[in-house]
């Protein structure tokens with residue numbers, strides 16, 4: 001299926017052909033099949049290691065949250081109440097208080113932090129949770145927006161604003177580093193506008209990624225919550241002068257929408273293209289030609305498989321009796337990073353054929369050099385995918401559109417409207433007007449904009465900020 005024509009159809013077919021997910025009878029809730037879940041496990045491992053290196057520990061909090069907890073922070077309940085599913089009875093009896101399936105855990109964690117934090121010696125408190133959360137979405141798209149999804153949510157408490165803000169930026173930087181270096185997706189880091197802020201946050205920061213249809217995905221967020229949740233849940237500590245102070249809290253999250261982003265950034269008409277660092281299959285070994293008549297070929301491939309496994313490389317040997325063409329398609333759909341073919345003639349010559357998933361050409365390699373070449377190719381492919389994604393993003397990022405009329409013309413004239421860097425006066429009315437007329441929303445105010453803009457794209461008054469605008473998932 002061709003991406004250019006119908007991107008969403010291409011996406012849905014690609015994730016099903018690759019057996020990453022399946023639908024379930026519960027609307028908006030998908031199942032993660034093993035290859036889909038394994039991609040998540042690799043992302044999880046990379047994130048988790050970095051969280052621990054920066055002093056965080058994992059904990060687990062209940063999935064059910066009492067309704068009264070949501071009432072304590074006004075912005076929080078306003079932001080989340082439309083999407084909450086509720087448990088109202090259990091064991092045949094109505095519950096005294098309704099329980100929400102958590103959309104995020106600030107309230108439950110706030111309640112517990114109030115018990116755990118007594119003095120400055122208890123701070124900072126640096127916890128993370130790996131969990132499922134629920135947001136009953138009207139419009140769903142597997143991995144990108146579903147009613148139940150998997151994520152991590154970090155929650156920290158600090159003595160003062162300076163430390164909490166440092167934490168907020170530190171975690172955003174970790175997200176950026178993982179998404180760029182592990183998922184090979186370039187991102188812009190920046191500040192969310194007030195209308196796009198997390199419900200209850202003082203400041204929300206995000207990393208934003210461009211998909212191959214030019215739309216944006218918010219790939220991770222980090223929030224400075226000030227003392228709002230501390231006041232709502234009475235999280236106080238005794239400072240060194242024996243005074244009671246509210247803690248400053250942060251929260252930060254990334255989710256399984258990263259899986260959807262990887263597919264939408266790197267995939268092609270043949271199926272998945274996965275960065276080697278997260279590919280469930282980094283190398284697929286394939287006997288080709290009349291290999292059944294030459295048992296030495298399978299023996300050699302089994303030996304190579306053992307050696308690659310011993311080196312920690314994720315390798316599969318496809319010795320099924322399907323045709324080579326069928327197998328090529330199958331492993332291309334599944335996004336195996338490298339394919340190694342071995343046929344009778346190659347074997348005689350002491351050679352094998354190596355092909356990277358994202359390149360057209362095949363390489364003939366001496367068997368004696370195979371391991372070195374495989375390691376090199378995986379490394380080079382990882383970097384090449386990031387470069388390609390960056391080139392695509394830069395080619396579809398526009399910095400010379402300075403009025404709503406120009407933006408409308410640009411959208412009409414482009415197959416991929418991409419992103420537009422434009423000035424904004426800071427008024428919610430202008431932001432809303434751009435959204436209504438073009439479906440372009442503010443993505444973030446980048447920390448390092450390629451250029452600074454002087455005038456608001458909507459009212460053409462003096463700009464307060466330079467902002468990325470785009471259509472978003």
Ligand SMILES: [Zn+2]
Nearest residue numbers: 425430456459
């Ligand atoms: Zn304006």
